Amino acid sequence: MPNYEKLRAQAEESWRPIAEPQRPLIKVGLTTCSRAAGAQETLDAVRGELAGRGPSTGSGQALEADVMVTGCWGLCYAEPIVEVARPGRPATLYGKVTADQVPQLIERAVAADGIASELALAVLAEEPLDGVQPLGSLEFFRLQVRRLMANSGVVDPERIDHYIARGGYEGLAKALSMTDEQVIGEVSESGLWGRGGAGFPTGRKWDFLRTAQNTPKYMICNADEGDPGSFVNRNLMESDPHLIIEGIIIGGYATGASHGFVYIREEYPLPAERMEKAIQQARQRGLLGESVLGSGFAFDLEVVRGAGSYVCGEETGLISSVEDSRGMPKIRPPFPAQAGVFGKPSNVNNVESFASVPLILRHGAQWYASMGTEKNKGTKMFSLSGQVQRVGILEVPFGTPMSDVVLGAAGGPPEGGALKAVQPGGPLSGIIPASDIDIGLEPDPFRERGMLMGSGGLVALDDSNCIVDLAIYFEWFAEDESCGRCTTCFAGTRRLLEILRRIAAGRGRSSDPEIMRLLADTMRYANCAHGQAAPTAVMSMFRFFEDELNEHLYNKRCPAKVCRDLVRYEVIHHSDRLPVAEAICPTQAVVRENGRYRIDQGKCVKCDACREQAPYAIAVVD
Ligand SMILES: Cc1cc2nc3c(=O)[nH]c(=O)nc-3n(C[C@H](O)[C@H](O)[C@H](O)COP(=O)(O)O)c2cc1C
Ligand code: SF4
Ligand code: SF4
The missing domain is CATH 3.10.20.600 (Ubiquitin-like (UB roll))
Known part of the structure; x- marks a missing residue:
């Protein structure tokens, strides 16, 4: 039977060459954001360069170094990031390392044992080194307290040993020595509440499932992360998948669940791949299966892929989707703890909620609650x-x-x-x-x-954004993603969108604000939070940006010069770029008369192509 101490000792063996490298070690962060910036090409170039300089090539002085893939430091703006660690010295992070820069980086930072200063981002040390600032003093790092992200960018997310060697699964081992109620007590005492948006206390929610009578029970990890602009769950799954898996297993133990699902959106292929691999490795190490860590507690986990619908992130919609039914939010009650997946008691938590749990168990509720504010811990x-x-x-x-x-x-x-x-x-x-x-x-x-x-x-x-235009985007999103169950939601969002579009077109009416407020009031009765919260952006507009709205409504002006029907293009200066603008205009609206240029407003479709070509000469005016 696996025993945690044995697993840890074995893991520390394989982590040692990473923590204390005996020869140069080059780490390349490989995640969705870094791949988009070219990290795969950078990694290939690192491998290619080392192969070309290796002992078998017989080229001059052979260069030997190890290469490792990591997750993401969170410094997306500096991707691709390459870390170079050399024996006995703090490692250096290099930023924006494109494939063509790899040969000179390796020459200077590895072969010449120096620093490639123009690419150097930070050193992993408390003090500056060779003129490079410590990571903690970067503007992006200064504020941070990295608990959930402690392994991000540090470990290879596809190697369970790295996670275990750094304290991973210790929280699970501790939990297994406690009763289910004690585990839930610890989670409650930490003050942890759900990170998926609704903010419900996690311990209390787990107790609903623990006390449910029916079996089997299910633990579900919500990795749908459909909010445009949110990518924290993706980062955790790609950088430290075992932290989430450990949290789900602890949740299973505390509630009596025997099976778990990780629901990952279709647009997240790499997180799904890494979670799948991590689950397999956890199974191989006896951390999932018939007897978790030899405790007799049986729990297994599988990945389920979503199909890209926003409302499948809502927990009852998600449950339907896990069952292979149409992903529509259901009417509650019954709540998932009573009747969830396949009508059985279930619990849904966000990725970050689960990821917080191993830390609470490992370090204790008091430690967890030592950060944050009076009401919101951690x-x-x-x-x-x-x-x-x-x-x-x-x-x-x-x-x-x-x-x-x-x-x-x-x-x-x-x-x-x-x-x-x-x-x-x-x-x-x-x-x-x-x-x-x-x-x-x-x-x-x-x-x-x-x-x-x-x-x-x-x-x-x-300030280049227009508030009405933003409200249109958010209502369009809400309308497009509405599942269509409730008239209040699908017709309410449609109606809000129509009114906003009319306002943006200069056809707003003085009665529009009142109608929109009435709609927002009615939409509070929609079945799920999607419809209920859909008018929030419109309400923010009323509350904080009323003057700008009124300019659209009463003066037919768009102060940000975004709403196309409320602006026009004009030639304001002469420029030798104007012939280019004339040539590119798709409607021949840039016209030359008597040696001077002007815009024919009747022909202009406001596509902006001319202004892009002649920004000094052509302006948008309201
Ligand atoms: C339209 C809609 C989309 C949602 N999308 C997500 C999501 O992508 N991820 C998530 O964790 N919660 C999402 N939620 C919240 C979930 O319904 C649920 O409250 C959450 O997963 C519970 O986990 P927590 O208690 O750990 O926060 C969404 C809710 C709504 C109404
Ligand atoms: S509020 Fe909207 S998304 Fe939610 S169930 Fe009703 S129609 Fe579907
Ligand atoms: S905005 Fe487009 S249509 Fe209008 S003048 Fe410029 S290029 Fe032509």
């Missing part, structure tokens, strides 16, 4: 995107000011732009104005503003 991962200088993923204690994250860590909008708003946690969460950027990242300040903090996406929007 840390939270956030993905940062939109108009920011540094896109990425970070982990901060609850209550960290949003300004420190969006303006500090992410650097705010690129030069020339000013922050207008932040869209937190998905299209149902609302839009927070830049004037409120100092609020703490925890649910309460968002709730006080009629919004939701959501599951961790923070999308920054600069």
